[in-house]
Amino acid sequence: MKTISMIPRSVQLPLSEDVVETLHAGDGLLLTGVMYVGRDAAHKRMIETLEAGEKLPVDLKGQVIYFMGPTPARPGKIIGSAGPTSSYRMDAYSPRLMAEGLKGMIGKGMRSREVKEAIRQYKAVYLGAIGGAGALLSSCIRKVEVVAYDDLGAEALRRIVVQDFPVTVVNDIYGGDLYEEGQSQYRSTPTGRESGRSPCGPPRRPISPRHPPRI
Amino acid sequence: MREIASRMVTETVSTLLQDGCYHLADDVITALRQAYEREESPAARNVLVQLLENAEAADRDEIPLCQDTGMAVVFLELGQDLHLIGGDLYEAIQEGVRRAYAQGYLRKSVVVKPFSARVNTRDNTPAVIHTTIVPGDKLKITALSKGFGSENMSRLAMLTPAAGRQGVIDFVVKCVDEAGANPCPPVIVGVGIGGTAEKCMLLAKQALLRRVGDPHPDSEIAELEAAILNRVNDLGIGAMGYGGRITALAVHVEVFPTHIAALPVAVNLQCHSVRHREATL
Ligand code: SF4
Numbered sequence: 472m473k474t475i476s477m478i479p480r481s482v483q484l485p486l487s488e489d490v491v492e493t494l495h496a497g498d499g500l501l502l503t504g505v506m507y508v509g510r511d512a513a514h515k516r517m518i519e520t521l522e523a524g525e526k527l528p529v530d531l532k533g534q535v536i537y538f539m540g541p542t543p544a545r546p547g548k549i550i551g552s553a554g555p556t557s558s559y560r561m562d563a564y565s566p567r568l569m570a571e572g573l574k575g576m577i578g579k580g581m582r583s584r585e586v587k588e589a590i591r592q593y594k595a596v597y598l599g600a601i602g603g604a605g606a607l608l609s610s611c612i613r614k615v616e617v618v619a620y621d622d623l624g625a626e627a628l629r630r631i632v633v634q635d636f637p638v639t640v641v642n643d644i645y646g647g648d649l650y651e652e653g654q655s656q657y658r659s660t661p662t663g664r665e666s667g668r669s670p671c672g673p674p675r676r677p678i679s680p681r682h683p684p685r686i
Numbered sequence: 687m688r689e690i691a692s693r694m695v696t697e698t699v700s701t702l703l704q705d706g707c708y709h710l711a712d713d714v715i716t717a718l719r720q721a722y723e724r725e726e727s728p729a730a731r732n733v734l735v736q737l738l739e740n741a742e743a744a745d746r747d748e749i750p751l752c753q754d755t756g757m758a759v760v761f762l763e764l765g766q767d768l769h770l771i772g773g774d775l776y777e778a779i780q781e782g783v784r785r786a787y788a789q790g791y792l793r794k795s796v797v798v799k800p801f802s803a804r805v806n807t808r809d810n811t812p813a814v815i816h817t818t819i820v821p822g823d824k825l826k827i828t829a830l831s832k833g834f835g836s837e838n839m840s841r842l843a844m845l846t847p848a849a850g851r852q853g854v855i856d857f858v859v860k861c862v863d864e865a866g867a868n869p870c871p872p873v874i875v876g877v878g879i880g881g882t883a884e885k886c887m888l889l890a891k892q893a894l895l896r897r898v899g900d901p902h903p904d905s906e907i908a909e910l911e912a913a914i915l916n917r918v919n920d921l922g923i924g925a926m927g928y929g930g931r932i933t934a935l936a937v938h939v940e941v942f943p944t945h946i947a948a949l950p951v952a953v954n955l956q957c958h959s960v961r962h963r964e965a966t967l
Binding site: 540544556559581603625650653654656 | 726727729732733736737739740741743744747748749750751752753754755791792793794795804806808833835838863866867868870917920921922923924926927928929930931957958959
């Protein structure tokens with residue numbers, strides 16, 4: 472795996488195919504521009520719309536969708552806490568949206584094989600944002616508007632404008648996968664995934680007497 | 687007989703939940719700092735720094751640490767000599783939840799009819815409530831906002847007694863491994879061993895309420911915790927799954943006697959966004 476540059480690169484949204492081609496698993500990016508926000512319920516509706524042969528409420532060509540459902544904004548604020556949700560729940564829907572021209576997805580956690588294949592096929596990218604950093608990520612959001620499915624509340628489809636929104640490339644068009652590559656670098660479990668281990672194998676290391684040392 | 691008003695319960699629950707959602711507790715901050723110092727992976731270190739910055743931002747602006755402000759889980763230790771006046775105890779708790787999520791600008795994430803009409807209850811009720819009756823005339827309330835990225839990775843295994851200690855370790859490590867990046871590592875691994883199926887899962891959840899990294903007072907259990915922690919951190923998952931040495935901040939095990947035919951093991955993961963508070967009335 473190539474070394475991860477700790478100096479993130481600025482990228483403008485929406486994403487063009489030329490830019491997507493330059494992105495590699497492990498790259499740190501700071502995104503600036505427009506993106507859409509939707510999670511489970513908004514995805515379900517978009518797919519139902521497409522299956523009914525109708526048009527989506529927004530044109531997804533070249534766009535990035537952020538899997539997120541914020542907390543309500545305090546008075547005087549435009550949005551509340553705004554970190555990513557687990558992406559695997561969108562796996563059933565994402566390939567169809569990439570076929571509609573979606574170029575990027577932002578979330579957290581692993582994607583299915585089908586999604587990774589669609590990322591290669593449609594030249595898109597999956598970006599990881601830090602789960603549980605909703606307060607910090609909220610401060611990168613400059614503008615918010617609900618564009619569809621208002622009745623879904625926290626799950627409505629939103630359009631937001633972000634500035635220097637930090638993400639890391641997880642899956643790129645070349646088959647790169649940060650989770651697999653990063654984890655294999657630091658994994659000291661002998662064979663494959665733990666699940667492949669013999670249940671009767673001896674403990675690998677002497678037992679350390681204590682939990683992480685306390686400062 | 688000592689009396690307390692049910693509205694005290696409501697106010698307490700509301701305050702505890704809001705505090706937990708905005709202010710990361712000291713033990714968790716310390717554990718994250720230690721993880722940062724020990725971590726070798728640049729990508730994981732970068733995540734840990736941002737988590738500490740996130741905690742500062744949330745604390746300063748009273749904005750939730752995480753947008754998933756969870757489902758409320760409330761543990762009660764109710765003294766048998768205490769008399770509650772002015773209303774129903776459980777309703778007082780639900781009202782506290784309602785108030786916390788409305789006044790605290792927390793996200794309402796609870797839906798009715800899980801398998802059909804997933805309509806939002808709009809006030810984050812009902813909370814899940816666990817009550818124990820204890821001697822005395824006090825009421826101890828522990829309120830936890832449990833996010834579901836980590837909750838969804840919970841597992842239960844009814845092992846055979848022959849699986850023994852090693853079987854327990856292997857099962858827990860496998861759960862954390864399969865969960866990978868999904869539960870927002872670094873995690874706290876709650877493990878229940880023994881009881882019946884439902885008791886075992888409850889033990890796993892109660893294990894998460896301990897101060898992060900405090901070992902179990904029983905040295906045999908503490909050693910098991912340390913052994914599992916070593917194995918979990920050998921997985922290399924790292925913060926946010928980007929690869930690294932620290933996948934778990936701690937492993938907490940709680941144990942209960944079980945049947946001669948059984949060795950139940952439950953795993954309940956807690957993401958780094960640890961949000962529980964307690965108060966005694
Ligand atoms: S798993 Fe925890 S930190 Fe991650 S999104 Fe859910 S509640 Fe937040």
